[in-house]
Amino acid sequence: MLFLASRSPRRSELLRQLGLRFDVLDVSIEEIRRAGEPAEDYVSRVAREKAGAGLLQVGAVAGAVVLGADTEVVLDGEVFGKPADAAAAAQMLRRLSGRTHRVISDLWCLTAAGETHRSCRSEVSFGSLCEADIAAYVATGEPFGKAGGYAIQGRAAPSCVIWRAATPA
Secondary structure, three states: OEEEOOOOHHHHHHHHHOOOOOEEOOOOOOOOOOOOOOHHHHHHHHHHHHHHHHHHHHOOOOOOEEEEEEEEEEEOOEEEOOOOOHHHHHHHHHHHOOOEEEEEEEEEEEOOOOEEEEEEEEEEEEOOOOHHHHHHHHHOOOOOOOHHHOOOOOOOHHHEEEEEEOOOO
16 A cells, blocks of 8 residues: 655656556655754755655554655755745745755655665756746746746746756765
């Protein structure tokens, strides 16, 4: 039985698009970067902790497979989490405007017998965004619940002038 240790509607949608049957686990992991922790290590740790917390919930289920994932946007060494409000979303988008940043995604798959880990590093370049564009995008509500305040698969796609996925690690 497959379990997704995430409340992310986008992750659920991806699994459904793959034709997978799964249950969603409600895990609560504190997503705070440790002092001096490299962004890559932080994203991997959070994804692993989500999967681990999920496995603890369903460890008695025979054949349980738990997926935990995390994605973060990194610009100038700063990890952009999910914006707390409209002002934070707008500020993130202003900083991303006209610049290239990294998107780090990690996936951990845990079972009672072992674990598997995959990473993907991508570069996204935004075109220049004017204040009206930023305000209109934030008003859609799409930035909320998303690292960096945007969804490349959503309304932000036209602003992402270049998107390169690195070879998964």
